[in-house]
Amino acid sequence: MAAQAGVEEPGELSQFSAEYTSAARRSRSIGLGKGVAAYAALTIFALIAVVPFLYLLSPSFRQSYELFSYPPKWIPHSLYLGNFRTILHETSYLRWALNTVVFATSVTAITLVIDTLAGYAFARLRFPGRGALFALVLATLMIPTAVLIAPLYIMISRLPGWTHSGINTFPGMIVPMVCSPLGVFMMRQFISTLPEALVEAARLDGASEWQIFRKIVLPLMKPAIVVLGIFTFMAQWVNFLWPLVITTTNDMKTLTVGVASLQGQFVTNWGVISAAAVMTMGPVIVIFLIFQRWFVQASMAGALKQ
C-alpha cells in the first residue's frame, strides 16, 4: 500500500488514506494498551516496594498480642504508644542513633576530603607510578569486607604503641572505613571531565597547585561531592558487619547492630520490633523526600562514565 505512493487519481488516494487512518487507529489503541500495561506494571512494583513499610505501621501502634487475632484488624482503634516508650526507655536506642550519626558523618567527611584530593592528583597531576597506583586502587574493589574484618580487628584491638584497645571507640570504628576505592574512582572520573584549559591557564598565571585545587577545581566539583557524600553516608548508615565486629558494648553499637539485637531481647514482641523499624525508617524517609534529587542522582551516577 505504501509502495503505491505517488499515485495520481483522487480515488486511489482516498482509499489509501482510509486504510492509513484505520491502521493508525489500530496502532494507537495498541499503543494505548501497551501504555496502560506499562503503567500498571510500574504501579505494581512501586507498591511492592513501599507497602511492606506501611505494613509495619499498624503493629507498631498496637500491643503485640493483638497481632495474633484472626482475622487481623488493620486499623487500631486507639494508638498505643507503649512500644515506642519501651524502646526509648528500656533500650539504648537513642545512644545507637547518636553513634550511627557520628560514625556515618565522620566517615563521610573524611572520605570526601581525602578522596577529592586524591582524585585530583590522579586526574590532573602527573607523577611516576600514577597508572599503577590507580590500578591498585581499583583492584582493591574486589576485596570483600569479610576478608578484612579479622586483620582489622586484630590491628585495632592491639594498636602498636597504645595501651588501650581501639575496639569500641569511635576512631577505631571510623578510620578503617575511610579508604573505599569507589570514592577515589568517582572523583577522578569527574575531575577528568573538567576542562583542562582552566587549570592550565591558572598554572600559567603562576597559581600553586593548592590554590588551583581550592579556588578552581573544588567549586566546580560541588555536584560530585554531594553525590559522593550521600553515597558514602548511606553506605555507612547501612553498614552492619563492620560495626558488629568492632563494637561489643551496648553503648557503642550503631543502629543496625542495636536493632538487630532487639530481636534477642524482645523475641516475639512484634509491636516493639516494628516500632523500632518505624523509628529508624521514619526520619530517613523524610530526609530522602526532601533531598530526593540528590539521592536519585547518586544512584544514576554509578552508571555514567565507565
Add this chain to the structure above:
Amino acid sequence: MTSTVSPEGAWDELTLSEAEYRRAGARYRHRRSARAYLFLLPYVIPFLAFLVVPAFWSIWLSFNQGGILDSAKYVGLANWRSIASDTELTGAIKNTGIYAIEAIALVFTLALVLAMLLNRYRKGSNVFKLALYVPLLAPAVLVGLIWQFLTNFDFGFINLILNALGFSRLNILGSGTLALLTIVLAEVWRGLGFWTLYFLASLQNVPEELLDAARVDGARGLQRFRRVTIPLLRPMLLFAVVIAIIANFQVFDTVYVLTQGGPYESTSTIVWFIWKRLFQFQETGQGYAAAVVLLAIILVLTAISFWILGARRRRRV
C-alpha cells in the same frame, strides 16, 4: 653570572646550557611529583594501612590460628586441611552460589524491564523512581525484620494471602529451600531500586538517533534491543555484573536477621560461616582460611566475567 650589555651576551645569560636544562627539568618534575604525593598521601596512607596490608595479612593469617583473643600461632596447612573436609563450608559456598545466581538473574531482569518502561513512559516516572528507591534506604537488618514479618506463620502477609486464596499456611522460614528463596526475594526487593536507576541511566546513554535509524531501517522492537541497545550497553552490563557478583557473594546481614543460617545451615552463606567461626565459635583458623577462599572465589568470578563479556568483541568483528 656577570651581566653584559650586548644582545648576544644577554641571550647567553637567559638561555640554559644543555646540562642546566636537563637538571632544571628534573628539578621541576621532582617538585611536581612531590606536590602530587602531598595530595595523595591523605588517602594512600589509610588505603595501605587498612586495605592493602590487611588483605595480605589475611592470607598470612590463614596459616595461623588464634590471634583474636591471644596471639597468633603458626600452624602451617592445618587450617586448610580442616576446611577441605568441612561440609559446612562447601554447603555455604553452594548456598551462596545458588543465592547469587537467583538474585542477580531476578534483579537484573526486573530492573531492565522497569528501566525500559521508565525510559519509554516518562510522564510521572519520578513517583515510580522514588517509590522504588525507598527499600534501598533501609539497612539490611530492617529488610530482614520486614521480611520476617511478611513470612510469619501467624500473621505474615504472605500467609494471609495464601489463606485467603484457600491454600494452607506455610512455615516459610522453617523450610530450607523456601528460606533461601526468602533471602533472595528480600535482597532483590531491596536492590531493585538501585539497579533500575542504574539501567535507566545506562539506557539514557543510548543515543536516540541510533534507535530511530534502526526503526527507519525496519528493525522491530526486539531486534532494536538486541542489535543496538545491548551492544552499546555492554560495558555497563559488565560493570553491573561484576559489582553484583562481588556484592551478592558477601550476603550476610539478611541472613543474620532472618534465618541465622538455618534451618540446619541451609541458608548459611560464606560470610556467615566466616563470621561464626571467627567471632562466635572462636575457631579462628577455619575463619581465616574461609576468608581467603572467599577472596579467591571473587577474584576468579570477576576474571571470568571480564573474559566472557570482553571476549565477544573479538569474535564479532
